[in-house]
Amino acid sequence: MLLLQTLRDEKDRVLTGLAKRQVADAEATIDRIIALDDRRKATQTSNDEKLAERNTISRQVGELMKAGKREEGAALRDRVNEIKEGIAAGEAELNQIKEELEEALLTLPNVPHPLVPAGVTEDDNEVFRPFAGELPVLPDTAKPHWELAEEYKIFDLELGVKTTGAGFPVFTGQGARLARGLVNFFLDRNTAAGYTEFQPPLLVNEATARATGQLPDKEGQMYHCTQDDFYLIPTAEVPLTNLYRDVILDPEELPIKLTGYTPCFRREAGSYGAHVRGLNRVHQFDKVEVVQLAHPEKSYEILDEMVAHIGGLLDELGLPFRILRLCGGDLGFTSAMTFDFEVWSAAQKRWLEVSSVSCFETFQSNRLKLRYRGENGNELAHTLNGSALALPRIIAALLENNQTDEGITLPEVLHSYLGMTKLEKKQ
């Protein structure tokens, strides 16, 4: 959620930024928000005056009663009763204004950073760092990962359909081991880079989902347990970042670095077709996430650091990748700048997104009330997060790119995690 103060003080900058996202009626919305806030201030001030009067008179009543002047006290009591009616009306109006204000504020997405390119669709994203080497070229007999998965018994989509439904792959045998090995590899590397590991809940309440911005923006994207009003997390970002909701940090504690492995659940309503075959898009998948809470002056430096860290993971896995900077139109609702990592899937001959790294500036911390003690009072911290990494498409690329007649070779860093150097065909 954007700060009211920003809308007032930097309206031009906000409008320029939101134009990159093609936000409709941005100026009208901002004007309405400021008008509502003016009303809020006026209403609250007049109500506070009534409250102050009530408090003063009530104190006098107390003194009169103590002094035994019951009749004078009773007269003042009647006066307070009149004031109380005004207070009740004022409070009702105030609450209504606040509700409208909140609702309007929630409709505005984050303001893109000046370096974010304008654009409408993913085709307008900036190739921030192209892949430097030669893309691997496979023989015509090369198979896509969903065919390899059957030959090598990596995962089984039919079993997932039986137990749950489409989009819930069941990893089997050496496939399950590969997934577990990757999770451990990622967690070990993240921990070595100074991130503290957490195992958060996979179900979150509404307040948590709102604080990081999944609600109300992505209402239909999350699985909702209506009986208990919990949401299944679409990413570990949600519980991990919310660990620091309503917290005031000492500046020396920054940056705070968190990592965690969780399954992620996404409804992906309306997605179907050839481009979602195999592991390309599923409803449940494993992901290791990194989160940082940063001083505002350091956040973009830290974003660079996170990009470098994730690039290092992909280098170690030997996967060809490129980095995109998302354009305004493709940028997530809550993000100010996002880099996407895409690995080359040699059999499908296409780029697959495996990580998204974002700086949210104060958009999340405003809702989270995540602050640090600054020079001039408490100030909102910046939040950042990124996938390090999401498993399914990593597995897809590893299977496809490394297929040989003798089996699927594994990158050296995984040998000790899996206890083998390659995957073998199974009957």
Place this chain on the structure above:
RNA sequence: GGAGGAAUGGCAGAGCGGUUUAAUGCACCGGUCUUGAAAACCGACGUGGUGAAAGCCACCGGGGGUUCGAAUCCCUCUUCCUCCGCCA
């Protein structure tokens, strides 16, 4: 699921209807003293709204109510603790 108890500032812990502008202690911060440190002493010491400021207002787990006046009384929800039941 059942019975009882509890929830107050970073922590501990008073307060049970009206000088509470939330006592006191510890921690933290500034200062005096000291060669330096400790001790001692002095001072500052929660969050938010509004305002140029003084000030005013709200917040004692959340919500609602009683009252001229609520941290304090009532209702309700949540969480934690103790015990019972069930259970991986």
